Amino acid sequence: MFDFLLTEQEKAIRNEVRAFVANKVPAELVRDMDQDKVKYPHSYIDLLAEAKLIGLRFPKKYGGRGLSWVAEMAAIEEIGVLGASLGCLFSLPSIVGEAIDRFGSEDQKERYLAPMCAGKLTCAEALTEPRGGSDFFGAATIARKDGKHYVLTGQKRFVVGSEGADFFLVYAKTDPKAEPHKSIGVFLVDRCPELEVKHVYGLMGTRGGGTGRLLFNDVKVPAENLVGPENAGGMIFNRMMIPERMTSAAGALGMARAALEVATRYSMKRKAFGRVIREFEAVSFAIADSISKLDAATALVYAAARSVDLNLESRRCVSEAKKIATTFGWEIINHAMQVMGGIGYTDVFPIERYLRDARLSMIWTGTNEIMNLLIQHEFYKEMKQGVIERNLEADAINPQDEEKVYE
Numbered sequence: 001m002f003d004f005l006l007t008e009q010e011k012a013i014r015n016e017v018r019a020f021v022a023n024k025v026p027a028e029l030v031r032d033m034d035q036d037k038v039k040y041p042h043s044y045i046d047l048l049a050e051a052k053l054i055g056l057r058f059p060k061k062y063g064g065r066g067l068s069w070v071a072e073m074a075a076i077e078e079i080g081v082l083g084a085s086l087g088c089l090f091s092l093p094s095i096v097g098e099a100i101d102r103f104g105s106e107d108q109k110e111r112y113l114a115p116m117c118a119g120k121l122t123c124a125e126a127l128t129e130p131r132g133g134s135d136f137f138g139a140a141t142i143a144r145k146d147g148k149h150y151v152l153t154g155q156k157r158f159v160v161g162s163e164g165a166d167f168f169l170v171y172a173k174t175d176p177k178a179e180p181h182k183s184i185g186v187f188l189v190d191r192c193p194e195l196e197v198k199h200v201y202g203l204m205g206t207r208g209g210g211t212g213r214l215l216f217n218d219v220k221v222p223a224e225n226l227v228g229p230e231n232a233g234g235m236i237f238n239r240m241m242i243p244e245r246m247t248s249a250a251g252a253l254g255m256a257r258a259a260l261e262v263a264t265r266y267s268m269k270r271k272a273f274g275r276v277i278r279e280f281e282a283v284s285f286a287i288a289d290s291i292s293k294l295d296a297a298t299a300l301v302y303a304a305a306r307s308v309d310l311n312l313e314s315r316r317c318v319s320e321a322k323k324i325a326t327t328f329g330w331e332i333i334n335h336a337m338q339v340m341g342g343i344g345y346t347d348v349f350p351i352e353r354y355l356r357d358a359r360l361s362m363i364w365t366g367t368n369e370i371m372n373l374l375i376q377h378e379f380y381k382e383m384k385q386g387v388i389e390r391n392l393e394a395d396a397i398n399p400q401d402e403e404k405v406y407e
Contacts, residue, residue, distance in 0.1 A: 001295065005302045006074060013056065013067060014074035020051050021078050025086070033085055033208025034353055039200060040164030040210035042122075044086060049119020055093045058101050062109055063117030069305040073250040077298075080254015083350075084357035085209040087254065088160050091247035096123040096169045098243045099186060103228035103236050112167060112188055124161035126170040126189075126214055129154070136171070136237060137180035141216060143172035143187060148223050150174075150187065152216040155198075158364075162197050163210025166190070170216075171237070174230050184233025188225040195219050205356025241315075242308055244365040245322035249301045252329035252361045253294070259354045260290050263336035263344070270340075283339050290335045293328040301325050316378035323371035326361040333358050 003011060024047050032038045048054050056072050058064030072094060079090045093116050100113045115121040129139055141154025152172055159168070167190050174185035189195060200212040228236055264287055267278040277283045304321035307314040333354045337344040344351045362368045393399055 002298055002302060005299075005306075006070060007068075010068060010071040010074055013065075013071045014078060016051075017053065017075040017078040020047075020053065021082060024051065025082060030082055030086070034083070034205075036202070036207055038208045040161070041086070041089065041208060042164060044089065045119055045122055045164075048090065053090075054119055055097050055113070055117035057094060058097055058113060058117060062101075062114040064097075069246065069308045070302055073246065073301055073305045076247055076250035077254040077257070080251040081258040083255065083353060084206040084251060084360060087247075087251035088206065089209055091243070091251065092123055092125065092161055093117065094247055095240065095243045096125055099169055099227055099236055099240055100188070102239060103186070103232070104188075105224070107224060108188060108227065121166045122161065122164055124159050124165035124168050126156035126159050126162075126168045128156060128158045130157050130213075137184065137234070139171055139173055139184060141170070141172040142176065143174050143185055143221070145174075145223075146220075149220045150185075150223065150226065152187070152189065152219040152221060154216050155213060156216075157213040158201070158211060159214055160206075160209050160211045162212040162214055163200050165210075168195070168214070169227070171233050172216075174233070178231060181234035182231050184237070185230050186227040186233050186236050187221050188227060189216075189219060189221050192219060204359065205353065206360050241366065242318055245318050245371075246301070246305060246308070248361055248365045249297075249304070249321040249325035252325040252358065253298055253301060255354050255358055255361075256290075256294055256297070256325075256329035256332040259333040259336040259351055260287070260294060262349060262351060263287070263290075263339040266340050266344075266349075277339070286335045286339050290332040293332055297321075297325040297328045316375055316382075319366075319371040319374040319378070322365065323368045323375070326358070327368060330355075330358045330362060 006014065025044065029038070029041060029044060033041060053075070055064040056067045056075055057069065060066050076087060076091060080087045097113055097116060100108055104113070112121065116123055127136065129141060131138065131140055141152060141156065143150040143152050152170065154172065156170070167188055170187045170189045171184050172187060173183055175183045194217045196215040196217060198213045198215045200210060203211060267283050267287065268276060270277050301321045304314060304317040307317050333351065337351050337355060340349065340351060343349060346352065
């Protein structure tokens, strides 16, 4: 339906990834990951590398394809039908690569970005800490300067891909005495004995992606692995919220679309009271509601992606895309299960897995409550700039100024 929003190049990559998902990713892998038989799917990364689908947005000189944000959203939406784990692992190079491409040195791009795009190095992002999730600037992991190195101590948790990552993008306090936004640095940290994957979590969903806790036991990191200026973590973090949240939004679209398709096809076959159930309003209206929500979320996600491509102020739009796509995605999958009834609650169909996966999407990369904070903040800021020129209050029937008491 939304082909008109995509260029020919963007439609081509969508179709390429759609074919990859249909023909290259074995169902057995998806099932084994969900049953925790796989801790980290190295074979999947190899498949992506072989198809040259890693780091689509990055320059060709580093192994990317130089594509747009819209193209990447189209690709991630297609990957999203496989579920949150494979979608997240597909997105990690986009997230980690954004920091390197935007703020890294040429040496860092050659040592990390290029081999990552080639599938020779795998990555993960170490952001969340045990003491808090949304309170990013309250990070307690310390990076102490020691000659030509930084020494990192502390912990990170809920690190997707930690089980299999070769290197990590790590946020750590470089100046604990500074104000929060100027107290953090960003580092590229190689896997080493002092960096311990302490625990791989048992998760409700989004399984098989090697999500774990990291312990930094005096990890020595060369000074040349500092990304950007020493205390620039706040600036880098603000930019990084674009790939964090846009990839979450696009992945949610894919899962929601997949669940809707399964439920719709079921409703065309399943009979009750002598009729296929799609003929009952309770079912057909649930499908209609889901279609409307999916279309609204899709339009918003692609609009947000285009705004980023055009280098527009996108903070509100990106936050809205993440919130709406993940919230509507959860609701659409719930509708799908309701349409299918009891069989949807079993593992005979993948709906229950989508439901478990989708729940996390409203929490990670900034909870949807945090999205609300950002959305209202940006809108109030716009209102103060006087976007509306007409005096709307004068259109009231009896606009008596003396009745407008504000204090």
